Amino acid sequence: MSRRLRLAALTVAVGLAGVGVAMLLLAVLARPALRLRADMTHTGGAGVSERTAAALRTLPEGSRLTVFMFPENPAWAWNGSAVYPRAFDRLISLLEDARLRAGGRLEVTLLDRTSSLLETEEAQRRLGRRPGDALFLEVGDTRKVLAFEELFQVIEPTRDGQPARLRAERLDHALGNAALALASGALPRVAIYTAARAGALYDPQQLLPLARLLTDEGFEVVDATDLRGVQDADLLVVPGQHQAFAPAELDAARAWLDAGKPLLLALGAFADERVVEDWNALLSERGAVFGSGLICEPVRTSGGVIEGDPICGHLETSGAEFDDQHAISSRISTSGRAQIFTATRPVETGAAGNAFTIARVARSEVEAWLDLPGGKDFILDGAERRGIRGIAAASEPWMAQGDAANGRLVLLGSAASLEGGRLAALHDFTAAAVRWLAGREMRDFELVATRELPFRPDRATQARIDNLAVLVLPGAAFLAAFGIFLRRRR
Amino acid sequence: MRAFIAQFKRELRGLLLSPYAFVLLGFWFLLNGFFFAYLLRSPAVQNDLTLLPPYLFGNGLLVWLLLPAFPPLLALKLLAEEQRVGTLEPLLTAPVRDAAVLLAKYLAACVFFLVFWGGVAALFLVLNLHGAQLDWGRVGCGFLGAMLCSSLFLAAGLWASSWSGNLVLAAGGGAALNYMMLFVPSLLLDAPGRVGTFARAAYLPGFLDQAFAAGWIDSYAIALPLVLSALFLFLTWLRLAARRMLA
Numbered sequence: 001m002s003r004r005l006r007l008a009a010l011t012v013a014v015g016l017a018g019v020g021v022a023m024l025l026l027a028v029l030a031r032p033a034l035r036l037r038a039d040m041t042h043t044g045g046a047g048v049s050e051r052t053a054a055a056l057r058t059l060p061e062g063s064r065l066t067v068f069m070f071p072e073n074p075a076w077a078w079n080g081s082a083v084y085p086r087a088f089d090r091l092i093s094l095l096e097d098a099r100l101r102a103g104g105r106l107e108v109t110l111l112d113r114t115s116s117l118l119e120t121e122e123a124q125r126r127l128g129r130r131p132g133d134a135l136f137l138e139v140g141d142t143r144k145v146l147a148f149e150e151l152f153q154v155i156e157p158t159r160d161g162q163p164a165r166l167r168a169e170r171l172d173h174a175l176g177n178a179a180l181a182l183a184s185g186a187l188p189r190v191a192i193y194t195a196a197r198a199g200a201l202y203d204p205q206q207l208l209p210l211a212r213l214l215t216d217e218g219f220e221v222v223d224a225t226d227l228r229g230v231q232d233a234d235l236l237v238v239p240g241q242h243q244a245f246a247p248a249e250l251d252a253a254r255a256w257l258d259a260g261k262p263l264l265l266a267l268g269a270f271a272d273e274r275v276v277e278d279w280n281a282l283l284s285e286r287g288a289v290f291g292s293g294l295i296c297e298p299v300r301t302s303g304g305v306i307e308g309d310p311i312c313g314h315l316e317t318s319g320a321e322f323d324d325q326h327a328i329s330s331r332i333s334t335s336g337r338a339q340i341f342t343a344t345r346p347v348e349t350g351a352a353g354n355a356f357t358i359a360r361v362a363r364s365e366v367e368a369w370l371d372l373p374g375g376k377d378f379i380l381d382g383a384e385r386r387g388i389r390g391i392a393a394a395s396e397p398w399m400a401q402g403d404a405a406n407g408r409l410v411l412l413g414s415a416a417s418l419e420g421g422r423l424a425a426l427h428d429f430t431a432a433a434v435r436w437l438a439g440r441e442m443r444d445f446e447l448v449a450t451r452e453l454p455f456r457p458d459r460a461t462q463a464r465i466d467n468l469a470v471l472v473l474p475g476a477a478f479l480a481a482f483g484i485f486l487r488r489r490r
Numbered sequence: 491m492r493a494f495i496a497q498f499k500r501e502l503r504g505l506l507l508s509p510y511a512f513v514l515l516g517f518w519f520l521l522n523g524f525f526f527a528y529l530l531r532s533p534a535v536q537n538d539l540t541l542l543p544p545y546l547f548g549n550g551l552l553v554w555l556l557l558p559a560f561p562p563l564l565a566l567k568l569l570a571e572e573q574r575v576g577t578l579e580p581l582l583t584a585p586v587r588d589a590a591v592l593l594a595k596y597l598a599a600c601v602f603f604l605v606f607w608g609g610v611a612a613l614f615l616v617l618n619l620h621g622a623q624l625d626w627g628r629v630g631c632g633f634l635g636a637m638l639c640s641s642l643f644l645a646a647g648l649w650a651s652s653w654s655g656n657l658v659l660a661a662g663g664g665a666a667l668n669y670m671m672l673f674v675p676s677l678l679l680d681a682p683g684r685v686g687t688f689a690r691a692a693y694l695p696g697f698l699d700q701a702f703a704a705g706w707i708d709s710y711a712i713a714l715p716l717v718l719s720a721l722f723l724f725l726t727w728l729r730l731a732a733r734r735m736l737a
Contacts, residue, residue, distance in 0.1 A: 004736065011732045015725055022721040029713045030691045040627035041705035080533015085541055093704035119680050163537065453539040455622040457530075465530060468616055469523030473609050474516045481512030488509070 032100045043451060045172075047097035052176030056102035058183040063105055064138040065098070066123055067091055069112040072131045073335055076154060081163035086450065087152050088112070091134075094171055128216065130427050132331060137175070139182040144218040145431075146174050149331050150440065156334070166450045181218055188438060190214050191224035191233035196243040198225075209423040210239055210430070217434050227252035235437055237264045240415025244274040254282055260397065260407035262437035268415035269294035269313070269345040276345075287358035288393040288411045291346035293370040295389045295413070296378055308379045313371075315341040315391065321363050328394055328410070328432045329361040340425035345413040346370060347390040355397050361410075362392040362429065392429070394436065408437050494590040501598035505567065511602065514563055519609045521556055526613050539617075540625050546610075547632030548699035553639070558672060561640055562664025564603065565647030566657050568595040569726075573655035588730045592648075596723060599644050607637055628705040635702025635711065639694060642715035643668045645722035652729045671718075 028034065039046045048056070069091060071077050071084040092110065099108040111120045123129070127136045127143070135146040153168040181187055192201060192211065200206040201223045211221045214237070224230045227249045236256060245253065256263065265283075267276055267290050280289040296312035298305045306312065319336035322329035332339060341362070349360045366388050375381040391414070397407040410433045412418075417426040457465065505511045526546065535541050546552060572578040581591060614629055647664030654660065671694060678689035679696075690696065694714070701711035 007732055007735055011728055015728055018721055018724045018728070022717050026691065026710075026714060026717055029710050029717075034709070036709040037701075038707040039705060040631050040707055042625040042627055046705050080537060082534040082537040082541060085534045086538055089541060089544055089704070092700050093706070096700040096704070097706070116680055163533075165537075452537065453623045453625065454537055455539045455617070456536050457620060457622075461620050462531070465613070465616060465620065466527045469527045469613055470520060471523075473523060473612065474520035477512050477516035477519050477609075481509040481516060484507055484512060485509040488507075 032102070032104045035100050037097065037100065045448070046093045048094060048101055048175065049172050052098070052172050052179065053101040055176045055179035055183065056098055056106060059102060059105045059139060059179055060183070061105050062140075063102070063107070063182075064136075065095065065106055065108045066127060066136045066138070067095060067108070067110050068120075068124075068129060068134055069110060072148075075157055075334060076164040078157050079161055079163035081157065081165070082452070083152075083154055083164045083166050086166050086452075087148070087169070090169065090171065090450075094175075098175060128212070130431070131335065131337065132428070135175075137178045137182060142182055142187065142218075143216055144178040144182055145216045146178060147331070147431075147435075150174055150435070165452070168449050170448065172448070178218065187218055187220040188234040189222050189232070190219040190235040190237055190434075191222045191230035193224050193227065193230075193236065193238040193241065195225050195227075195241070195249075205420045207239055207419060209420060210237070210418050213423065213427065213430060214434065217431060217438075219434075219438075227256065231256065231259075233261075235262050235264070235434070237434075239266050239418040240268055241271060241275045244272055245278050250278055250282075253278075257282055257409075260405035262406055262408045262439075264410045264412065264433055264437055266412040266415040266418055267345055268413070269343045271345065271415065283395075283409070283411070286356045286395040286409060287351060288347060288349050288395050288409070290411065290413065291348045291370075291389075293346060293372045295341075295344045295346055295364050295368050295391065296371045296380075297365055297368045308376070310378060312378045313343055315344055315364055315368070317341065317362060317364070317391070321365060321391075323359055323361045326359045326361045326394060328429070328436045331432060332428050337428060338425075339429045340417065340422070341391050341414040342416040342422055343414060344391055344417075347393045347411045347413045349390055349393050355399070356395050356407075357398060358393060358395045360390045360392075361394050362390075364389045364391060392433075394433075406437075406439050408439070410437060493586040494594050497586060497591055497594035498598055501568070501595050502601060505564075505598060505602040508567065510567065511564065514560065515606060515609075518556070518560055518606050522552065522610050523613070525551060525556075526610070530617075539622055540628065543625070543628040543632040543705075544699060544703040546703075547636050548703035549695045552636075553695050553698055554672060557636070557639060558643055558668030559665050560606070561599075561603065561643035562647030562650060562661050562668065564599055565644050565651045565664055566660040568599060568648055569651040570655055570657050570660035574657060582730060582734055588734065589727055592723060592727050592730065596645060596648055599648070600641050603640050603644060604637070607633060607640070625705065628703065631702045631705050631707060634707070635698045638712060638715040639698060642671075642694075642719045642722070645719040645726075646671070649722045649726045649729070652726045
């Protein structure tokens with residue numbers, strides 16, 4: 001081997017050794033345990049709190065956090081609103097800190113418009129993500145979903161053109177709560193009442209999708225065939241009831257309500273009238289009861305208005321049919337996303353006892369009518385009249401005893417919508433109702449105000465800054481170059 | 491040490507009295523000025539100036555477009571130009587260590603690059619003088635990250651500049667190397683296993699965005715450009731040493 005070749009080989013070997021040493025050094029320094037970080041922001045709160053960091057450190061190895069950063073509510077992006085940029089900036093900063101302070105136990109994936117479409121779609125499919133869902137924390141088979149509205153409080157844009165603003169956030173608290181719940185394994189328990197429906201909870205055509213939704217919302221799902229055995233659960237869901245209560249079970253239902261525990265009760269148009277009467281007797285003092293009949297709506301197509309067809313029993317509600325003030329429905333109302341209620345019984349709201357407040361959270365459109373037994377099916381006839389009908393109502397006491405006994409109640413006039421593939425068309429409403437029942441709407445004490453630094457220069461100021469940026473500074477540099485050039489020539 | 495200081499002063503004076511360096515500086519100011527003015531007109535930034543540092547110093551045009559290109563253009567003056575005009579050989583045979591020559595050239599370029607960033611800093615000061623409230627912690631961290639990144643790209647440019655006296659090759663090679671340092675990890679970010687872990691650990695824009703521009707001083711985010719800069723300086727030294735041995 002010539003001297004030249006030997007030297008070249010030696011140089012390459014030494015160079016590679018240098019690369020190896022550098023890689024090794026960086027691999028060591030990259031370990032979360034060796035990372036030192038200092039928060040230099042003006043608020044000093046860019047990272048997670050000690051409480052959340054401690055909660056994250058209790059997560060088992062392999063926990064995953066998937067974050068979807070998509071500006072999905074167009075109203076929050078109008079007139080140059082900084083809601084989404086600011087929120088995403090905050091998410092990026094805080095979640096990187098969360099990843100490091102979890103000590104390598106948490107794998108964080110941020111997905112936004114620049115991410116691979118394939119990866120985003122795969123993640124959306126795997127997690128069953130719905131619009132508005134921002135953050136998924138997964139520990140083993142359990143997971144917790146946090147919607148954007150659960151993390152950030154937004155002031156809506158006004159009619160006079162004021163853009164939406166980010167007012168407060170509870171990202172740190174929500175992340176800590178989710179980590180604590182999933183790491184401890186002590187998830188809140190939700191009992192799904194399945195009397196006379198053996199195996200319904202495991203059947204994809206029946207209640208399996210609902211069970212999955214509740215699992216995604218951070219609940220442990222319990223199959224309850226008898227109401228007497230559910231008193232230690234945190235939430236009761238009755239997705240239709242196929243047989244009337246025995247007296248002892250009716251007492252158990254009364255005891256559940258008297259204890260102030262939350263209930264999601266869905267009875268459809270074809271529920272047994274004895275079942276409806278039993279529940280109405282229990283619920284009347286709360287100001288919401290089930291009526292009789294099937295709510296139908298004319299369906300407008302390019303070929304005209306369809307009436308007299310079973311399709312009239314599928315109520316496709318847009319944002320306008322939802323209460324834009326209530327925590328359950330405001331997000332759906334604002335986004336304008338359609339929800340479909342199938343085979344719906346009217347929910348009537350009236351005078352509640354002094355202790356309760358009631359809200360009709362979803363209603364039919366004004367052209368709807370109540371199809372009563374006797375006349376022609378799906379056709380307005382006889383004593384039937386058009387008008388707005390309640391589809392779902394929410395009741396709660398003025399004074400809640402606590403999260404687990406907040407006395408909240410959601411009445412839904414459709415049980416069929418909670419079953420099988422139909423749940424997909426009512427997912428947003430169901431998830432929002434469950435969150436509200438669990439007391440998971442924005443809690444004031446967890447909110448942290450977001451401080452904005454607005455700067456709206458007038459035209460003259462803007463022009464001065466522009467001139468300095470694109471004329472004065474570059475011009476000075478070019479002049480200096482010219483001056484040096486002339487001096488050198490001389 | 492005295493030889494090193496003398497060499498450093500010589501290199502710095504050479505850059506400060508170079509029309510080429512100031513033309514480069516002018517273009518840098520011009521492009522950054524356009525970018526700054528454009529960002530400042532963004533309604534989101536006007537609604538909240540906290541967004542300016544991440545937009546400017548984070549995962550944006552400055553990092554992906556300007557930053558990798560300018561340092562090699564400056565670095566080509568350091569070695570490739572000397573090779574081209576034939577002054578490198580006398581310098582390397584002078585009674586000064588190769589490492590001292592190299593470090594003096596590199597540090598002089600880094601110091602001169604502070605002038606590049608000084609112009610951008612002046613824009614923030616002007617903003618402040620016009621009544622804008624700034625999160626100086628974030629702005630400062632953004633500058634720190636940008637400066638560290640610049641020093642890495644200068645080191646890579648220096649290495650490219652050591653390979654030949656062809657200025658186009660030196661500048662193009664340095665820029666290509668810098669763009670590779672940005673693009674290769676970005677393409678592998680989602681890869682499974684160790685490749686993905688490595689890519690995420692080497693992804694400079696991620697650290698500029700999630701650490702510096704977010705207002706964090708992070709030991710690894712600082713170490714990454716410093717270690718890589720040291721590696722490129724070592725490789726440049728190796729190249730010069732091999733060259734001397736061959737001569």
